[in-house]
Amino acid sequence: xxxxxxxxxxxxxxxxxxxxxxxxxxxxxxxxxxxxxxxxxxxxxxxxxxxxxxxxxxxxxxxxxxxxxxxxxxxxxxxxxxxxxxxxxxxxxxxxxxxxxxxxxxxxxxxxxxx
Amino acid sequence: xxxxxxxxxxxxxxxxxxxxxxxxxxxxxxxxxxxxxxxxxxxxxxxxxxxxxxxxxxxxxxxxxxxxxxxxxxxxxxxxxxxxxxxxxxxxxxxxxxxxxxxxxxxxxxxxx
Numbered sequence: 719x720x721x722x723x724x725x726x727x728x729x730x731x732x733x734x735x736x737x738x739x740x741x742x743x744x745x746x747x748x749x750x751x752x753x754x755x756x757x758x759x760x761x762x763x764x765x766x767x768x769x770x771x772x773x774x775x776x777x778x779x780x781x782x783x784x785x786x787x788x789x790x791x792x793x794x795x796x797x798x799x800x801x802x803x804x805x806x807x808x809x810x811x812x813x814x815x816x817x818x819x820x821x822x823x824x825x826x827x828x829x830x831x832x833x
Numbered sequence: 834x835x836x837x838x839x840x841x842x843x844x845x846x847x848x849x850x851x852x853x854x855x856x857x858x859x860x861x862x863x864x865x866x867x868x869x870x871x872x873x874x875x876x877x878x879x880x881x882x883x884x885x886x887x888x889x890x891x892x893x894x895x896x897x898x899x900x901x902x903x904x905x906x907x908x909x910x911x912x913x914x915x916x917x918x919x920x921x922x923x924x925x926x927x928x929x930x931x932x933x934x935x936x937x938x939x940x941x942x943x944x945x946x
Contacts, residue, residue, distance in 0.1 A: 722876075749932055760839075760922045760936030761877065773931055809876070813932055821867065822934060824876040 720744065722825035724810050730831045731800055738796045739828045743812030750793050751822065752785055753809040761809055767793060768815075800832045835860040837925050839937025846913050847945050854921055854940045857905040862928030866899060866906050869922045871939075877922060881908070885927070913944045 723742040731737050743750050748769050753761035764783065766774040769790035782800075787793040797804055807829050811822040836859040846852050858866075867882035883890045883897045883906065890897050894913075899906040910917055920941050924934040 751933065753934075758939070760837075760924075760939050761934070763933050763935065766931055766933055768931065774933060811934075815932065820932070821879050821882065822932065824869075824878070826876050 722810055722812050722823050724808075724825035724828050726828055727826060728829045728831075730833060733802060733832055734799055736796065736798045737800060737830065738794055739808055739810075739830075741793045741795070741810030741812075741825060742791075743793070743810070744823055745791075747812035747814050747823075748790065749813045749815055749822075750787055751811045751813075752793070752795050753811065755807040755809055755827070756805075764795075764808075797830075800830075802832045805830055805832045835863060835925055835935040837923060837935050837937045839923050839940060841940060842938060843941045843943070845943045845945065848913060848915060850913055852908075852910045852913050852917070852942055852944075854908045854923070854942075855905060856907070856923035856925075856937050857903075858925040858935075859904065860925070860928060861901075861904065863925040864927035865925070865932075866897070867924050867926075867934070868897060868908050869924065869936075871920045871922065873919075880921075910942075913942075915944050915946050918942055918944045 750767040752764040755761045767787040782798045785795045807827045809827045810825045813822040839856045864885035869877035870880045871877045896909040920939045923937040
């Protein structure tokens with residue numbers, strides 16, 4: 719499968735624990751995005767990488783959230799001291815930028831449940 | 834920042850009827866407008882997109898129209914089939930947003946056989 723891959727698919731954690739998710743984008747894509755989706759809502763932007771540089775981070779994003787994309791390949795999203803409100807689907811997407819915005823391909827997502 | 838409003842939130846049609854979903858956006862710098870289909874438990878998948886230099890685009894039973902002046906765009910599905918049942922999201926990006934998508938709230942489309 720050459721699409722966007724996310725792991726794990728599901729994560730159940732106790733409140734206060736740290737969790738880390740991984741995203742492997744389509745290999746030739748230089749842009750990588752993280753979104754969060756709650757039930758009945760559209761995906762909400764969290765952060766964006768162009769190659770290894772994190773160029774934008776949502777103002778809504780708590781400082782408990784951090785993301786990295788070392789070497790401009792895969793990315794990780796870490797949530798520290800999880801709260802019940804963090805329960806959501808975390809989606810990763812990637813795209814190329816040949817000269818304008820292009821189709822963003824989404825991964826299957828990681829569903830986080832904080833108990 | 835950009836704000837995208839989508840209507841209706843639910844839409845129920847009979848098989849063979851047409852379905853129309855409408856979105857408005859706030860940022861006049863937005864220039865790329867994709868539509869995604871998301872089936873239950875699955876990833877959002879692009880079904881059609883349009884750029885601001887085009888007023889209409891069609892792909893078989895699906896079409897999208899864009900009115901830049903009014904800042905709204907619409908998805909049209911003709912001859913609907915039960916497999917069209919899903920949640921549909923409109924989105925907008927452009928300007929200095931590096932391809933960041935701002936999504937609408939989604940429309941749950943149900944096509945009854």
